[in-house]
Structures are given as C-alpha cells and as structure tokens.
Amino acid sequence: MxxxxxxxxxxxxxxxxxxxxxxxxxxxxxxxxxxxxxxxxxxxxxxxxxxxxxxxxxxxxxxxxxxxxxxxxxxxxxxxxxxxxxxxxxxxxxxxxxxxxxxxxxxxxxxxxxxxxxxxxxxxxxxxxxxxxxxxxxxxxxxxxxxxxxxxxxxxxxxxxxxxxxxxxxRKGRNDAPQEHAVDEQITEMQRLEELLKKQEMGDIPENPWLDKLVFRKMEKIKDKAIEAEHTAMNRRKSQSNGINGHxxxxxxxxxxxxxxxxxxxxxxxVFTDMEYLPPPVSDIKLLSDSEIRLRPPPEVSFGPGIGTDDAEAGRLIRIYDPEIGRRANPAEDKHRELMRSQQTDSLDRDRKPNVHVRDKLFALLNRGPLDEITTQERDEIWKFRYFLSSRKRALTKFVKCVNWHNEREARQAAPMLDKWAEIDVDDALELLGPQFDHPVVRSYAVERLKKADDDELQLYLLQLVQALKYEASGDRDDSSLARFLVTRAANSLALGNFLFWYLVVEVSDSSSDQAPEHRELFAKVEYDFMTELEKTPEGKEIRRTFRRQVELLTVLAQLSKEVRYGGGDRLAKIARLKKALADPKNDLTNFDPLPLPLDPSVMINGVYPEDCNVLKSSLLPMVLNFRTMANTKYPIIFKTGDDLRQDQLVIQIITLMDQLLKKENLDLKLTPYRILATSAFTGAFQFIPSMSLAAALQKHKGSLLAYLRANNPDDTALLGVRKEAMDTYIKSCAGYSVITYLLGVGDRHLDNLLISPSGAFFHVDFGYILGRDPKPYAPQMKIAPQMIEGMGGPEHPNYMAFKEYCFTAWSTLRKSSNLILNLFALMKEANIPDIKVEREGSVRKVEQRMWLGKSEGDAGREFEKLIEESVNDRMAGVIDAAHDWMQWLKK
The missing domain is CATH 2.60.40.150 (C2 domain)
Known part of the structure; x- marks a missing residue:
C-alpha cells in the first residue's frame, strides 16, 4: 500500500x-x-x-x-x-x-x-x-x-x-423522454468539468495559461447551457404535473x-480526531487497581418503581459514576477553611485554650491511629488550638494533616509551628515521610528527627526509608533531604552503607513492569551519589572496593547455583558438582582476602569450606554453604536463585523490629530473626540455622515434640524430663511467633516450615504468603498445632497457661507500638512485593485489623484469648496438615 x-x-x-x-x-x-x-x-x-x-x-x-x-x-x-x-x-x-x-x-x-x-x-x-x-x-x-x-x-x-x-x-425509467437523458448528460458533463477544475486548483493537473483561458470560456458556456437545460426540464415536469392537478x-x-x-x-x-480531554480535576483519590476493583465493585442502582418497568427493562441495573464522591475534601469547605484561617491571627491563637469538652475531644483524637481520617470540623479545631497542642508530640502528625500545604499562605503560617512543637518520636517521623506528605518542609522536618537516631536504630528502618524515596515530590527528587541524609550516614557507617548499597542494587536491577522507570532512575542516582560521597571519606575507596568484591563473590555463587540447578543428574551428582566447583582455583572461593559478609557486615569471611556444602531438597535446589570466618568458625548460609526474597526480607525485618520492641519491655521471647538479604530481583541468601522441621522431628521421635526436647535437653530432675532453660525457650518462642505471624497474616503454615532447634527455639520460615493470603482454604488465623501444645506437656499443663500469658503480653506490647508498625507498612505500599501488590491500599489495613485498635484493652484481651482457644481446637488445621503430608509423600 x-x-x-x-x-x-x-x-x-x-x-x-x-x-x-x-x-x-x-x-x-x-x-x-x-x-x-x-x-x-x-x-x-x-x-x-x-x-x-x-x-x-x-x-x-x-x-x-x-x-x-x-x-x-x-x-x-x-x-x-x-x-x-x-x-x-x-x-x-x-x-x-x-x-x-x-x-x-x-x-x-x-x-x-x-x-x-x-x-x-x-x-x-x-x-x-x-x-x-x-x-x-x-x-x-x-x-x-x-x-x-x-x-x-x-x-x-x-x-x-x-x-x-x-x-x-x-431514478429514471425506461420510458423517459429522450430530452431527459440529454439533460442528464449535460449535467454530468458540467460536473465532470467542475471536478477537473478542482484538480487543477489542487495542483494535480498542470497549468497552461493560454489554453486554460479558452477552456474556462468553454466551461462557462457548457455550465450555462446545463443550468438552462435543467431549468427547462424541471418546468416541463412541473407543467405535466400541473396539467394533472389543474394548478x-x-x-x-x-x-x-x-x-x-x-x-x-x-x-x-x-482527518477528524476527537480531542481527548484529561479527566476533570474532581477526584483526588488514586485510581484503584484491577484487584481492588474486583474486591470493591462500582456502585449499581436500579430503576425505581414505575420507571422502566417494561418486561425488557425490568430489573436492569445501571452503573453510575459520581466524581464528587471521590474527593477527599469539599471545595466549598476548602475555601471556607482558607477564609477562616486567613482571618485568624497568631497573637490571638497563642492564648486560646479549649474548654473541657473540646479538650477531651482533642486528646481522644490524638490517640487515633495513623490510618484514621480527620473530619473537617476536627481539622478546624486542631488549627484553632495549635499552640495549645504544640506541647504534645503526638499531636504534630494530626496538625500536619489539617494543613493544606499546597496553599502558600497556609503553608507559610504552618511551617514555623514545626520548630516550636515538642520533639516527636521516630514512628511519627516515619509517618511524615509517607506518600500523603510531599511538601519539602514537612519531609525535611522528619529527616531532622531521624538524624538523632543511632545507626542501629536507623538500620531497623532502612528498608522502608529506601522505599520512602519514591514519595519525594517529582520536582524535589534531585535535591531530596531524605536522600542526602541516607547517603551521608551510610558513607560513615560500614553496616548502614552495606545494606543501603544492596537495597539500592536490588531496586535498580528490578526491570519488571511493576517497577516504574522513573523509580529505577531515582535509585540509580542515589546509588551514584552514595559512591560519590564515599570518595570524600578517608576509607571510601577501600569500601567501594569491598562492595565490588561482594558483587563479584555473589555473582560467582549465582552462576554456580544455576549450574547446580539446571545441570543433569540426581541430587548426589549435583552436590558432587558443587563441591568440585567450590574447590576449583579459578573460582577463588577457598581462600580470599577478608571480606565483610553481605548478610552481616560485622562478620569477616575469608573463604568457603568446599567439602562442607549441600543442596537442599526443593524445587529451586538452594545451596547450603559454610563460610570460614576470621575466627576460624563456620557461618552457614543458604543461597537461592530463581526466587525474589524481598518479601521474606521484609517479614524478617519486621520480626527483628518486634523482637527489639519486646525486649525494650523486658520481654525476651527467644525469637530467631535470622539474617536474610535479597541480592537481586531473583537471587538472595539467608542465614542457615541448624534446626529440624516439626514434621521431621515428629517422624524421628514417634510423633512427640516432647520426646525431641527430652532427647536434646535431658534433665531427669525436671518435671517433664526437659531442661528448664530449653522448655522456657520453647514456650516463649512458640508464643512470640504465634503472635507475630498472626499480626503479619502469614499463610501457608504447615509442619514443614515450622522449625525447632536443639536448644528448643521454635521459629517460622518461608514467608511466601502474608497479609492474610493463604493457598489453603479455611486456614486458621493463628497457627498453633496440637503437636506444639503437646511439646509443652498438653493443654492441661501449667506450661500451656504460661504460653497463653506470653501470647497476650506480647500481643498487648506490640499493640502499643501499632503506629510504628503501621507506618513501616505504609512506606512499603509501593514496593514490588507480591502480597502487597495484590492490594496496596488495603495491605496496611489488614495489619491494623489484627491489632483491634478500636477495642479497649480488656475487651481485646478476652477476644484474643478466645482466638487462641479456637486456633488450638481448629480441626480443619489438622486436616490441612494431613493433606500437606500426603502431598509431600506423593512427591517422593
């Protein structure tokens, strides 16, 4: 064509x-x-x-x-x-x-x-x-x-x-007079000449001045004759018609x-093209994803009585869209608030005090969670009594929410208040770095608060702080206070720098459609700035060389893992091939210069034990490697390819944080937050803890976990024949993980991903399903298997009562830190993590629902005890475990 x-x-x-x-x-x-x-x-x-x-x-x-x-x-x-x-x-x-x-x-x-x-x-x-x-x-x-x-x-x-x-x-008939056909020929000729004249005017026919004049004169004559002939023929038809009608x-x-x-x-x-107008600026709520549309269908209305009630129309539903319901605020109320606040003066507001009724309402408002909406009236009251509330640190986030930071006049009034406010906690500072706060003044204030946290505390939130870079206003990303802060602190701390480097590497390497190109560019720029900042420090060049060597080491391991996974032979042949590759001098793995372990930079490694390796029985065939430390001890890790470990990494990070929160309240539940690090979007490593699955322990000890504990921690003087420290560790760790996995909505729990170590420490692995998702139907909310209770001595033993007390104490303690936990999940809403992508807006809500923040301490305690009893006596959980064991037996 x-x-x-x-x-x-x-x-x-x-x-x-x-x-x-x-x-x-x-x-x-x-x-x-x-x-x-x-x-x-x-x-x-x-x-x-x-x-x-x-x-x-x-x-x-x-x-x-x-x-x-x-x-x-x-x-x-x-x-x-x-x-x-x-x-x-x-x-x-x-x-x-x-x-x-x-x-x-x-x-x-x-x-x-x-x-x-x-x-x-x-x-x-x-x-x-x-x-x-x-x-x-x-x-x-x-x-x-x-x-x-x-x-x-x-x-x-x-x-x-x-x-x-x-x-x-x-339309002409066969019997029409010859004069009619002659007229048609003249009209057709006139139209033909008009078309030719149009083509010449458009440049399709070349001009010839002297000949065109003759043609134009001839065309005028033909045109006049055609019009006259058409006029004569019309009058003739009129005369015939009038002769019949007598007119x-x-x-x-x-x-x-x-x-x-x-x-x-x-x-x-x-060619006509309809102008595509942008959606009217009526709704300021983010469009829902496909999954959320399925969960929350658009409203439907039907015809009222007597309207469209014909048989064909009866019961027909019409979907409607009202854009005004999608506004978070009413434009009229926004204008009213702007007018009211422009009339108020700081001199009057400084001395204004609320009455008892309003004060109680304000204090109740401060106790609300970060996800609760604030009404227009509450916003006005917070602004009106802002000086009164400035001595209460929990009120700052509520004050920031009641300000329209896109209004220059309002922002100028509110900005000086931030420096006068009582110093906020870290959990509130994290909330101010969320997606709803994009004003540079607010985010800079939050960063100033984070600067007072030490490196250990900052490391607990580093994963979320990296994700918070996505929420910087697009115009401020080149000069982000958060990015400058992370780069500066990481350049002066090997531990922070190590994890910041790998978190950025993973985000830059994520080329999936769920990672926006502008975000990849953002993380690449921050990584470049980090490398530039390292050059300014005394040991910067050496640290950059260290990162390069870490990348080379993990690249070699990833290549070996692929060869083991895709190479032929059975598992024993794969283990032999792995040992040979580890010992090969060209891979330089048996002995190398001391290097910080990427999972734990406080551990220096200088080689791998080639003979002490293994390939696990799993679909992805992960490798078990033992690194040699500078103290001549072994540090075992599991290296896996073909799997995105960022979801597991998030869960372990939250478990580590919760362990720290519990220990601050003098509650050590003997948790095992093993180290884990995603090194790319499809590779990663995690610390190997010598342990055994509950399924394997039950099979080895004839269906009794108590027998396992007795075999590894015997004490004839103890009541159950188990050393007291081991039983105490077992009870506390069972309680801690039961509560934490419930709060995080960890799914797909079975006896193969519940592990126990010889010391009695119980812990969970494999967090492929979180936030309430579970591949098995009717799964219990809290995984407490009967075999776990049997290991404590049974439901009638005092150990079981201690277990329930530890569960409630842990849940109540973590409930008090709900703001921090919810803010951390809110910062992860845009992360490329499978179970968060399913419902980004609802992911934080699911964690909030399991904390029962709307109930009092007493009511929540009674409900939680009821939940424990239901989970222990859930017969469906036993059926699910039996079905899982049967499927595993078929795979062998």
Whole structure:
C-alpha cells in the first residue's frame, strides 16, 4: 500500500474555519404580470427588478441541529455582469473545536424592504444551502464546492436538513423522454468539468495559461447551457404535473441556482480526531487497581418503581459514576477553611485554650491511629488550638494533616509551628515521610528527627526509608533531604552503607513492569551519589572496593547455583558438582582476602569450606554453604536463585523490629530473626540455622515434640524430663511467633516450615504468603498445632497457661507500638512485593485489623484469648496438615 499522509483536526488548534463565497450562477424564470397584479410586493424584490441585483450572504456553523457560532456576513458589493463576491469569511471557531457533524449553513439574502415586517434585515431569503465540513470518511472537505441553492429558504443547518447542498439524482425509467437523458448528460458533463477544475486548483493537473483561458470560456458556456437545460426540464415536469392537478403558477422550485464556495486547501488530508480531554480535576483519590476493583465493585442502582418497568427493562441495573464522591475534601469547605484561617491571627491563637469538652475531644483524637481520617470540623479545631497542642508530640502528625500545604499562605503560617512543637518520636517521623506528605518542609522536618537516631536504630528502618524515596515530590527528587541524609550516614557507617548499597542494587536491577522507570532512575542516582560521597571519606575507596568484591563473590555463587540447578543428574551428582566447583582455583572461593559478609557486615569471611556444602531438597535446589570466618568458625548460609526474597526480607525485618520492641519491655521471647538479604530481583541468601522441621522431628521421635526436647535437653530432675532453660525457650518462642505471624497474616503454615532447634527455639520460615493470603482454604488465623501444645506437656499443663500469658503480653506490647508498625507498612505500599501488590491500599489495613485498635484493652484481651482457644481446637488445621503430608509423600 502507498503511504497515506494526513494530519488531524487537533493539529489545527489555532486556525479558525474559513469559507470563501465565490459566485452565484443560475436561471430565474420571469414572474408573470398576472402574479405581479396579485402580489404587488414582489415588485420591490431586488432580484425581480434586476438579474444582477445586490445580494449578500451569511454563513454559520451548525452541529447536531444546534448553532455553534454567530452568523458572519459578506460586505456590500454592487454587481454589473455577474454575482461574484470572491470574499473569504472567517468563522469564529477553530478546526480543533469542530465536531464530526459540523456543517456550514449558507443563506443568500435578497433585498426586499416592503416584505420585511418582523426583523431588521430588510431582506428575505433568496435561497440557502447546507454543506457538511467532513465527508463520509471523516475527512475535512477542501477546495471548490458547488452547492445547490434552495429558493426562498434560509439554510436550516439541521441534521436532517431540507437545504442539502447536493440533490441526489432522480431514478429514471425506461420510458423517459429522450430530452431527459440529454439533460442528464449535460449535467454530468458540467460536473465532470467542475471536478477537473478542482484538480487543477489542487495542483494535480498542470497549468497552461493560454489554453486554460479558452477552456474556462468553454466551461462557462457548457455550465450555462446545463443550468438552462435543467431549468427547462424541471418546468416541463412541473407543467405535466400541473396539467394533472389543474394548478398553474409560479413555484419557488421553478428557479435553479448554484453557489460556488471554496474551502481552505491543505498539503495533506485533514482527518477528524476527537480531542481527548484529561479527566476533570474532581477526584483526588488514586485510581484503584484491577484487584481492588474486583474486591470493591462500582456502585449499581436500579430503576425505581414505575420507571422502566417494561418486561425488557425490568430489573436492569445501571452503573453510575459520581466524581464528587471521590474527593477527599469539599471545595466549598476548602475555601471556607482558607477564609477562616486567613482571618485568624497568631497573637490571638497563642492564648486560646479549649474548654473541657473540646479538650477531651482533642486528646481522644490524638490517640487515633495513623490510618484514621480527620473530619473537617476536627481539622478546624486542631488549627484553632495549635499552640495549645504544640506541647504534645503526638499531636504534630494530626496538625500536619489539617494543613493544606499546597496553599502558600497556609503553608507559610504552618511551617514555623514545626520548630516550636515538642520533639516527636521516630514512628511519627516515619509517618511524615509517607506518600500523603510531599511538601519539602514537612519531609525535611522528619529527616531532622531521624538524624538523632543511632545507626542501629536507623538500620531497623532502612528498608522502608529506601522505599520512602519514591514519595519525594517529582520536582524535589534531585535535591531530596531524605536522600542526602541516607547517603551521608551510610558513607560513615560500614553496616548502614552495606545494606543501603544492596537495597539500592536490588531496586535498580528490578526491570519488571511493576517497577516504574522513573523509580529505577531515582535509585540509580542515589546509588551514584552514595559512591560519590564515599570518595570524600578517608576509607571510601577501600569500601567501594569491598562492595565490588561482594558483587563479584555473589555473582560467582549465582552462576554456580544455576549450574547446580539446571545441570543433569540426581541430587548426589549435583552436590558432587558443587563441591568440585567450590574447590576449583579459578573460582577463588577457598581462600580470599577478608571480606565483610553481605548478610552481616560485622562478620569477616575469608573463604568457603568446599567439602562442607549441600543442596537442599526443593524445587529451586538452594545451596547450603559454610563460610570460614576470621575466627576460624563456620557461618552457614543458604543461597537461592530463581526466587525474589524481598518479601521474606521484609517479614524478617519486621520480626527483628518486634523482637527489639519486646525486649525494650523486658520481654525476651527467644525469637530467631535470622539474617536474610535479597541480592537481586531473583537471587538472595539467608542465614542457615541448624534446626529440624516439626514434621521431621515428629517422624524421628514417634510423633512427640516432647520426646525431641527430652532427647536434646535431658534433665531427669525436671518435671517433664526437659531442661528448664530449653522448655522456657520453647514456650516463649512458640508464643512470640504465634503472635507475630498472626499480626503479619502469614499463610501457608504447615509442619514443614515450622522449625525447632536443639536448644528448643521454635521459629517460622518461608514467608511466601502474608497479609492474610493463604493457598489453603479455611486456614486458621493463628497457627498453633496440637503437636506444639503437646511439646509443652498438653493443654492441661501449667506450661500451656504460661504460653497463653506470653501470647497476650506480647500481643498487648506490640499493640502499643501499632503506629510504628503501621507506618513501616505504609512506606512499603509501593514496593514490588507480591502480597502487597495484590492490594496496596488495603495491605496496611489488614495489619491494623489484627491489632483491634478500636477495642479497649480488656475487651481485646478476652477476644484474643478466645482466638487462641479456637486456633488450638481448629480441626480443619489438622486436616490441612494431613493433606500437606500426603502431598509431600506423593512427591517422593
């Protein structure tokens, strides 16, 4: 196919529509004297007294039976030999604004002051025509057009217009007179010549000046003869018809006239394109994802009684969209708040104190969680008593939420208050780095608070702080206070620098569609700034070399893991191949210069024990490696390829944080937050803890965990034959992990991913399902297997009561730190983590629901104890475990 070059109407956004009124051709039948005697007013019409009388033309754009513009009129012109205007009329509308149904209604007006009674025109319609601006292919018409004039009618411009510019030819019969066929031939010849003339004007036919003059004269004669022949034939048909009906007289259709107009020419065809308008700025709520739309369908309404109740329409549902319900704030209320706050003065507000009722409401408001909405009235009260609340650190986040930071006047009033406020805690500072706070003043204030945290505390939140970089305003990302803070602190701390480096590497390497390109560029820039900042420190070059060596080490391990996974042979052959590769001198793994372990930079390693390795029985065949430390001890890790460990990394980070929170309250539940690090979007490593799954322990010790504990920690003097420290560790760790996995909604729990170490420490692994997701139906909310209770001595033993007390104490303690936990999850909403991507907005809510923040301590305690009892006695959990064991047996 040949290339078709065209432009769209939207490209002509500044060009107004023009039409050229060229000339009027036609034949007018003289009015008989008998008619003039009956109608003396006809003698005052200019066209009846002179065949070249003065006429003027108006043009107007119509669409869908409605006028789009006012009329535009030609200038006065006196005619001598022919009615020729040759005038371009500009219409007050651009081509980009035209709908596809647009048409030009053109009316020729005849001067007749005697007949003018109702208007100030002093004229009557000589005739009208309506021509569409787009043809049937939605292409803009251009060049010369010959329009049929409908006598004594003003152009109506309607969709089904009665003044069409082209009258379709009548169907001819076999018995039509030869004169009719001759007329048709003359009209066809006239139309053919008009088309050729249009092609020459468009440049398709070359010009020949001396020959064109002769052709034009001949064309004028042919055109006049064709119009006269058409007029004669029409009168003949009228006479035949009138002879039958008995009517003879002057009819409006006895006259035939054509108006030649010209439309602008363009180098290419102009195709209609509807202008795509952006959604109206009514809703300021983020659009829902597909998964959220499935969970929360749009509203549906049905017809009311007596409306559309026909059989075909009965019960039909209509989906409607009201954009105003999508606004977080009312524009009228926003304007009211702006006016009210502009009238208030700081001098009056400083001394303002709330009454007892308002004070109690404000204090209750401060105790709400970070996800609770604040009403308009509450926002006004917080602003009104901001000086009174400034001594309470928990009130700052509420104050920041009640300010419209996009209003310059309001932001100028609120910004100085931040420095006068009582110093906030870290959990509130993290909230101010969330997606709803993009003003640089607010985020800089939060960063200033984080600067007072030590490196160990900062390391607990580093994963979320890296994700918080996504929420920087797009215009401020090049000068982000948070990015500068992270880069500066990490450059002066090997531990922070190690984890910041790997967190950034993973985000930059994530080329999936769920990672926005601008975010990859952002993380790459921060990584570059980090490397640049390292160069300024005394040991910066050496640290950069260390990071490079870590990358090389993990690259070699990733390559070995792929060879083991995709290489042939059974598991024993794969282990032998792995040992050989580890011992190969070209891989340089047995002995190398001391290097900080990426999982734990406080541990220096200098080699791998080739003989002490293993390949686990798993679909991805992860490798178990033992690194040699500088103290000649072994540090075992598991290295895996083909799996994204960022979700497991998040869960372990939260478990580590919760362990720290519990220990601050003097509650050590003997948790085992092993080290884990994602090194790319599909590789990672985690610390190997010598342990055994509950399934394996039960199989080895004839279905008794108590027997396992006795075998590893015997004590004949103890009540159950288990050393007291080991039993205490077992009870506490069971309680801690039961509560934590419940809060995080960890799913797919079975006896193969519940582990126990010889010291009695119980812990969970494999966090492929979190936030309430579970591949198995009817799974319990809290995983407490009967075998776990048996290891404590049974449900009647005092150890079980201690277990329940530890559970409630742990849950109550973590519930007090709900703000910190919820803010950390809120910062991870845009992270490329599978179970968060399912429902980004609802992920934080799911954690909040499991804390029961709306209930009092007493009511929540009773509900939680009931939950423990239901989980212990859940028979469906036993069925699920049995089904899992059966499936594992089939795989062997």
């Amino acid at each position: 040949e290339a078709f070059h065209f432009a769209t109407t939207t490209d002509l956004s500044e060009l107004s529509v023009h039409v050229k009124i060229d000339r009027l051709d036609g034949h007018q039948k003289p009015i008989p004297y008998s008619v003039l005697l009956k109608r003396p007013d006809l003698r005052h019409r200019a066209s009846n007294t002179n065949p070249h009388s003065e006429l003027y033309v108006t043009a107007q754009i119509w669409a869908d039976s409605k006028p789009l513009t006012v009329e535009v009129q030609t200038a006065y012109k006196s005619f001598k030999n022919a009615r020729i205007w040759g005038e371009w009329l500009p219409l007050p509308i651009t081509y980009a604004s035209l709908p596809v149904s647009a048409q030009v209604a053109i009316t020729v007006w005849d001067l007749s002051p005697a007949e003018d009674k109702d208007s100030d025109r002093h004229a009557i319609p000589f005739g009208g025509t309506t021509i569409p601006l787009f043809d049937k292919d939605n292409t803009l018409q251009k060049g010369r057009q010959r329009c049929r004039i409908h006598r004594f009618k003003a152009a109506d411009g309607l969709s089904n217009t009665t003044t069409r510019w082209v009258i379709p030819p009548e 003879v007289g002057h009819d409006a259709e006895d006259d035939i006239f054509y108006l030649d107009i010209e439309l602008p020419r363009f180098d290419h065809s102009i």
